[in-house]
Every structure is written in C-alpha cells, then in structure tokens.
Amino acid sequence: MASTLEEVAQLAGVSRSTVSxxxxxxxxxxxxTRERVWQAIRQSGYQPHAVARSLVTSxxxxxxxxxxxxVTTLFTDPFFPLLLRGxxxxxxxxxxxxxxxxxxxxxxxxxxxxxxxxxxxxxGVIVASASLNDPLVPALLRDRIPFISIGxxxxxxxxxxxxxxxxxxxxxxxxxxxxxxxxxxxxxxPLDMVSGQDRLEGYRQALKAHRxxxxxxxxxxxxxxxxxxxxxxxxxxxxxPEAVFVASDMMALGALKALRQAGWQVPQDIALVSFDDxxxxxxxxxxxxxxxxxxxxxxxxxxxxxxSRLEDSGGEEAPAHRxxxxxxxxxxxSCGSP
Amino acid sequence: MASTLEEVAQLAGVSRSTVSxxxxxxxxxxxxTRERVWQAIRQSGYQPHAVARSLVTSxxxxxxxxxxxxVTTLFTDPFFPLLLRGxxxxxxxxxxxxxxxxxxxxxxxxxxxxxxxxxxxxxGVIVASASLNDPLVPALLRDRIPFISIGxxxxxxxxxxxxxxxxxxxxxxxxxxxxxxxxxxxxxxPLDMVSGQDRLEGYRQALKAHRxxxxxxxxxxxxxxxxxxxxxxxxxxxxxPEAVFVASDMMALGALKALRQAGWQVPQDIALVSFDDxxxxxxxxxxxxxxxxxxxxxxxxxxxxxxSRLEDSGGEEAPAHRxxxxxxxxxxxSCGSP
DNA sequence: ACTTTTTTTGAGAGCGCTCCCAAAAACGGC
DNA sequence: GCCGTTTTTGGGAGCGCTCTCAAAAAAAGT
Numbered sequence: 264m265a266s267t268l269e270e271v272a273q274l275a276g277v278s279r280s281t282v283s284x285x286x287x288x289x290x291x292x293x294x295x296t297r298e299r300v301w302q303a304i305r306q307s308g309y310q311p312h313a314v315a316r317s318l319v320t321s322x323x324x325x326x327x328x329x330x331x332x333x334v335t336t337l338f339t340d341p342f343f344p345l346l347l348r349g350x351x352x353x354x355x356x357x358x359x360x361x362x363x364x365x366x367x368x369x370x371x372x373x374x375x376x377x378x379x380x381x382x383x384x385x386x387g388v389i390v391a392s393a394s395l396n397d398p399l400v401p402a403l404l405r406d407r408i409p410f411i412s413i414g415x416x417x418x419x420x421x422x423x424x425x426x427x428x429x430x431x432x433x434x435x436x437x438x439x440x441x442x443x444x445x446x447x448x449x450x451x452x453p454l455d456m457v458s459g460q461d462r463l464e465g466y467r468q469a470l471k472a473h474r475x476x477x478x479x480x481x482x483x484x485x486x487x488x489x490x491x492x493x494x495x496x497x498x499x500x501x502x503x504p505e506a507v508f509v510a511s512d513m514m515a516l517g518a519l520k521a522l523r524q525a526g527w528q529v530p531q532d533i534a535l536v537s538f539d540d541x542x543x544x545x546x547x548x549x550x551x552x553x554x555x556x557x558x559x560x561x562x563x564x565x566x567x568x569x570x571s572r573l574e575d576s577g578g579e580e581a582p583a584h585r586x587x588x589x590x591x592x593x594x595x596x597s598c599g600s601p
Numbered sequence: 602m603a604s605t606l607e608e609v610a611q612l613a614g615v616s617r618s619t620v621s622x623x624x625x626x627x628x629x630x631x632x633x634t635r636e637r638v639w640q641a642i643r644q645s646g647y648q649p650h651a652v653a654r655s656l657v658t659s660x661x662x663x664x665x666x667x668x669x670x671x672v673t674t675l676f677t678d679p680f681f682p683l684l685l686r687g688x689x690x691x692x693x694x695x696x697x698x699x700x701x702x703x704x705x706x707x708x709x710x711x712x713x714x715x716x717x718x719x720x721x722x723x724x725g726v727i728v729a730s731a732s733l734n735d736p737l738v739p740a741l742l743r744d745r746i747p748f749i750s751i752g753x754x755x756x757x758x759x760x761x762x763x764x765x766x767x768x769x770x771x772x773x774x775x776x777x778x779x780x781x782x783x784x785x786x787x788x789x790x791p792l793d794m795v796s797g798q799d800r801l802e803g804y805r806q807a808l809k810a811h812r813x814x815x816x817x818x819x820x821x822x823x824x825x826x827x828x829x830x831x832x833x834x835x836x837x838x839x840x841x842p843e844a845v846f847v848a849s850d851m852m853a854l855g856a857l858k859a860l861r862q863a864g865w866q867v868p869q870d871i872a873l874v875s876f877d878d879x880x881x882x883x884x885x886x887x888x889x890x891x892x893x894x895x896x897x898x899x900x901x902x903x904x905x906x907x908x909s910r911l912e913d914s915g916g917e918e919a920p921a922h923r924x925x926x927x928x929x930x931x932x933x934x935s936c937g938s939p
Numbered sequence: 940a941c942t943t944t945t946t947t948t949g950a951g952a953g954c955g956c957t958c959c960c961a962a963a964a965a966c967g968g969c
Numbered sequence: 970g971c972c973g974t975t976t977t978t979g980g981g982a983g984c985g986c987t988c989t990c991a992a993a994a995a996a997a998g999t
Contacts, residue, residue: 267955278979283957291977293965313720314655315955319984323652325700325722344682351703358716362663363701365689378696382651384663489884516884523886543881546827546854548861605985616949621987629947631995653985657954 275303349562431590432465448481448504492517506534530599549596613641687900769928770803786819786842830855844872868937887934
C-alpha cells in the first residue's frame with residue numbers, strides 16, 4: 264500500500280514527476296511507460312493526497328453552500344432540501360464536493376465567516392437566499408471570493424440565479440382574478456428578503472393591471488413558516504377576503520390550519536393560491552393550487568454557474584451573470600371557482 | 602495584507618516559528634513577544650492557510666456526512682434535513698465543517714467512495730441509514746476510516762447511534778391495543794434497512810405480548826415514501842384492518858390519501874399510528890398520533906461521537922460505542938378510541 | 940562573576956504534490 | 970552514422986505550514 268508518489272515511482276522504476284504526469288494525464292509520457300506506471304499504481308492501491316495537491320494548485324474542488332441564519336429555521340421547509348439535492352447532484356457530476364454551512368443566529372457570524380471562507384478550503388461559494396441586511400454578501404464581494412447568490416440580489420457585481428418570483432406571483436393573482444375573485448388578500452414572505460418583496464410586487468402589479476384597488480389591510484407580512492402563515496391568516500380573517508395569495512406553501516399549510524379552526528371551508532368560503540409547489544402541496548386536503556418553481560434545477564444551475572465562473576477567472580471582471588427561471592401555475596383544488 | 606507566516610514574522614521582527622507558536626497558543630513565548638506578534642497579525646490581516654496546515658497535521662477539521670442512494674429519494678422527507686441541521690449545529694460548536702455527500706444511484710459508487718473518502722480531505726465520516734447490502738460500511742471498515750453510523754448496524758466494530766425503533770414500534774402498537782383494536786396491520790419500512798426491520802419486530806413483539814396472532818397478510822412492506830405508503834394502504838384495504846401501524850409519517854400521509862380516496866374515515870373507520878413526528882404530522886388533518894424520535898439530537902450526537910472518537914484515536918481499538926435514544930408516543934387525532 | 944539550569948527563539952527538514960527547466964533518449968534527414 | 974530536432978524523463982524548488990532540535994538568552998544557584 265504505497266502512499267506517496269515517490270513510492271509508486273520507485274515501484275515503476277521511474278521518477279516522481281513521471282508518475283505525476285501519468286496521474287494528471289499529461290500527454291508527453293511514452294505509452295509503455297504510462298502502462299508500467301498505471302500497473303504500479305493499481306498494484307499499490309495508491310491514491311493521490313488531495314491536500315498536498317491543493318496546496319500547490321490552490322484548488323480544493325470543494326464549494327461551499329451557505330444558508331444564512333434567517334432561513335435556517337426554515338429547514339423543515341422542503342425548499343432547502345430540494346435545493347441541496349440539486350446542488351449535490353451537480354457537484355457529483357463535476358467531481359466537486361459540497362461543504363454545507365448553516366449560519367445560525369446564535370453564533371458570531373464574523374467568526375463563522377472567517378472560519379468557513381478565509382481558510383482557503385473553498386474554491387467558491389453559493390449563498391442561498393441572503394437577506395439584504397446580512398453582511399455576508401458585502402463581505403464576499405470585499406474579499407473577492409467567487410460566489411453565486413440563489414435569489415436575486417440587487418447589486419451590479421453579484422452573479423445570481425432566481426425564479427421569476429414577480430411573474431409567478433402575478434400569475435397566481437391573475438388566476439384568482441380570472442376565477443372572479445375581487446377582494447384578494449396576500450400573506451407575504453419576509454419583506455427583508457428579495458423573494459418576499461418580489462412576490463408582493465407581483466401581487467400589486469396583477470391587481471393594478473386589472474384595476475383592482477390595493478388595500479393595505481389585505482396585505483399581511485409573513486415569514487415563510489407554517490406558524491407565521493397561521494398567525495397571518497388569523498389576522499386576516501376579520502377583513503374577510505374572498506381569496507388569498509399566500510407567498511409559500513408552508514405558510515399556506517398554516518393558513519389552512521387557521522381557517523379550519525375558524526370553521527372556514529377552502530375553497531368554498533375562501534380561495535387560496537400559494538407558491539413553491541413542494542411535495543406536501545399536493546398531499547394535503549384540499550390540494551394546493553400553487554406556483555411551481557424548479558427548486559432542484561436552481562440548485563444544480565447555481566453550481567454550474569459557479570464552476571463556469573471558476574473556470575475562466577482569468578478574464579477576471581466578467582459582467583455579472585444572471586439567470587431567471589420561469590415558474591408555472593399548477594391548478595389543484597384550493598381555489599375552486601366561485 | 603500579509604499572506605504567509607514568514608511575512609508576518611518579518612513584520613514582527615521574529616521568526617516564522619515564533620509566529621506559528623503564537624497562533625497555536627503554544628505556552629513558551631514571552632508575553633511581550635506574543636503581544637508584538639499579535640499586533641503584526643492584526644495589522645496585516647493575516648489568516649493561516651488551512652490547507653498547508655492540514656498537509657502537516659493531517660487533520661482538516663472537516664467531517665463527511667454520507668447519505669446513501671437508497672434514501673436519497675427520501676430527501677423530501679424532513680428526516681434528513683433535521684438530521685443535517687443537528688449535525689451542522691454540532692459542527693459549528695466544535696469548529697468543524699460538514700461535507701455533504703449524497704450517493705445517488707446513477708453514479709458509480711466505488712468511484713464516489715474513492716473520491717469522497719480516500720482523498721484525505723475528511724477526518725471522519727457519518728453514514729446516515731446505510732442499508733445492509735450497501736458496500737459502503739464494509740469499505741469504511743476495511744480502510745479504517747473513523748465513522749459513526751446513524752442507525753443501528755449489526756457489526757461488532759461499528760459505532761452507531763439510533764433511536765429505539767423496536768421499543769417505539771412496540772409502544773405504538775400497544776397504544777392501539779390499549780384502545781381496543783384487535784385486527785392491527787402494519788405498513789413497514791424497507792426491510793433491507795435495519796430501522797425497517799426493527800420497527801416490524803416491535804410490531805410483532807407487541808402483538809405477541811398481548812397474545813394477538815400475527816397475520817402475515819396484515820404486513821405490507823413499504824419504502825418510507827408517501828407513494829409507497831399509498832400503494833401499501835391500497836393493498837391493505839381488502840384485508841380491512843381496524844388499525845394500522847405505519848412505520849413512517851410520510852407513508853402515513855400516503856396511506857391517508859389512499860383511505861380518503863376509498864372513502865374511509867380516519868379514525869372512525871380505521872385508526873392510524875405512525876413513526877417519526879416530523880412537522881407535517883401535526884399539520885395535517887387528522888393530526889397523526891405518532892412516535893416521536895429526536896432526529897436533530899441524533900444528528901448532533903453523531904457528530905460528537907465521531908469527534909470524541911477522533912480525539913482518542915491513540916487508544917486505537919476501543920470497543921464500539923453505541924447509543925440508543927428513547928422515543929416517545931405523541932397522541933393526536935388519528936387513532937381516536939373505538 | 941561564573942556555572943548550571945531553564946526559558947525562549949530560530950533554523951532546518953519535511954508533509955506530498957506540481958511545475959519548470961535542463962538532461963537524456965528517441966527520431967529524422969542526409 | 971552523425972548532427973539537429975523533437976519527445977520523454979528526472980531533479981530541484983517551492984506551496985505554507987508544523988515540529989524537532991539545537992542555539993541563544995534569561996534566570997537561578999554557588
């Protein structure tokens with residue numbers, strides 16, 4: 264069981280450099296030498312020592328996935344698992360590894376930042392749903408660490424990928440309007456997150472486009488959690504809307520609970536459209552009409568964006584790359600037709 | 602912005618070694634020298650290069666979390682997110698990092714194994730719910746890589762942590778018996794996973810203890826997925842059991858769907874008890890009576906077990922460490938009282 | 940003041956790899 | 970078969986750090 268290049272070299276009767284060439288597929292090795300070296304490698308079960316290699320190449324083939332504090336609590340939401348799954352799959356395909364960092368609230372974030380990023384262990388980073396007042400993105404920009412944001416981030420130098428939150432929300436609300444509902448409320452996401460803002464903006468634009476006045480009392484801020492959705496719905500009951508656009512499936516779950524407790528029937532007494540189309544959306548009763556977003560695909564594409572950015576970091580200051588994925592309306596039972 | 606020890610040393614007017622000592626808190630440095638060095642470190646914003654350090658210490662402070670193929674599809678199940686959350690939190694606390702590997706079915710597993718493990722990037726590994734015929738655990742044992750299994754693994758050298766699946770299942774079934782049900786069916790987990798076997802065994806023992814004959818036609822193998830639960834329940838309908846112990850919440854969701862389609866009311870027509878107590882269990886209608894297992898805690902403890910194993914790997918062949926966490930019956934609406 | 944002991948510091952080697960450059964081998968043309 | 974070219978190989982340096990060991994400085998003892 265040889266464990267260094269040198270040992271394999273000895274076994275094959277060549278020099279360290281030649282073995283290195285063989286391993287890295289360098290062309291200028293004579294076929295017969297190459298074969299002899301491979302034999303020695305197989306025979307000894309040699310595995311190159313990645314850390315040593317990284318030291319000289321300054322590449323680790325590891326990318327970080329950072330999920331900031333504000334959303335860590337949402338981890339029971341299938342959004343992140345799906346994202347993670349898409350990302351790991353893409354990593355596998357490209358022979359990269361994914362290092363997962365949940366930046367939770369209790370910890371000293373600056374310290375975490377240092378530990379995770381400045382150690383030199385990461386080739387690049389994917390930041391999932393950074394809130395605007397999180398110091399993470401500015402820090403990454405300052406330190407010139409290659410990163411991709413999952414979720415639109417309004418800064419010229421930030422590369423990001425997102426789904427069309429605005430368009431999706433619009434589609435959802437227009438569906439309600441088409442069905443004849445007029446008094447349409449919304450339970451928003453957290454408004455310090457861009458996705459929360461965008462979905463609210465979509466709601467506003469849809470109403471405006473159909474000349475329905477926007478009533479501020481029909482807009483309640485939620486936080487993407489089930490409990491948040493429940494609380495928001497309870498507050499909304501007194502305004503007795505005909506329909507509600509709930510900005511996430513998990514909140515819709517909570518809203519449904521609140522409605523059930525209050526004795527309201529969905530969709531008979533009130534219609535619901537939500538956003539995400541995570542698996543439970545179709546599992547519950549009534550099944551949710553919702554806006555499907557390609558979460559897994561977004562995770563995978565984020566990885567590919569990052570890797571392609573790492574490839575040509577020679578060109579250095581390429582213009583920021585942005586991708587917006589389309590959403591899709593999935594009609595199920597939760598908004599019937601009045 | 603000095604980037605090597607040598608540069609900081611020059612700045613502080615000392616040698617590389619002294620700076621290294623200061624950084625690693627070695628006692629034998631004169632207080633005044635130490636202060637001068639710290640000053641230089643702060644002033645230059647120096648950050649030690651972790652890869653270089655790892656090369657000499659052969660420690661990376663990174664541990665791997667491997668989730669094998671068979672369960673990757675379950676990723677929409679909140680089980681893994683919770684596990685991951687517990688694990689990352691423990692990692693944060695100990696200044697370790699978590700590298701996430703999903704071993705999906707399509708890929709060449711041996712190749713993945715090599716890539717993830719033999720590269721020398723991981724100090725140790727946590728394997729989540731390995732199935733018995735997965736070659737991963739034997740490979741880890743062969744290569745003497747320190748690892749902890751999440752989920753009981755019947756091999757004397759495997760350190761593992763698990764919840765009391767057998768006891769939990771028993772508790773669930775006994776609850777049904779206590780309520781007066783006699784014809785109790787079960788939808789099991791996949792029987793090539795130990796947890797699936799253990800929960801089934803708990804079911805058997807509970808019946809046996811109460812002298813209720815075990816009818817094989819009341820035992821249907823599931824796969825922990827919602828669809829699997831639905832299919833299993835459909836097959837079970839013809840046997841018309843009074844109650845069912847479903848080995849996971851997700852399968853119970855599917856079972857509920859099948860029952861609804863068939864027009865059966867829960868718990869009036871049939872009672873359900875399940876296992877896991879993931880968040881949706883309490884969110885759906887009827888809320889599930891289920892066996893709660895401390896998933897997050899298990900993830901955290903797995904990390905701590907691994908780290909403590911890494912600490913004293915001087916003693917080498919310590920006897921395998923095993924921990925079984927207790928479960929708890931959470932009574933909600935899905936099994937009423939007949 | 941001069942040893943002896945202890946504390947503090949510096950120099951060197953080495954972790955396992957890649958990469959550059961020069962030496963050696965193979966090839967071609969005459 | 971000899972010389973110039975090209976291909977293939979080997980040796981050395983170096984990535985940034987830790988760690989051992991010996992030298993230098995400080996403290997203690999006589």
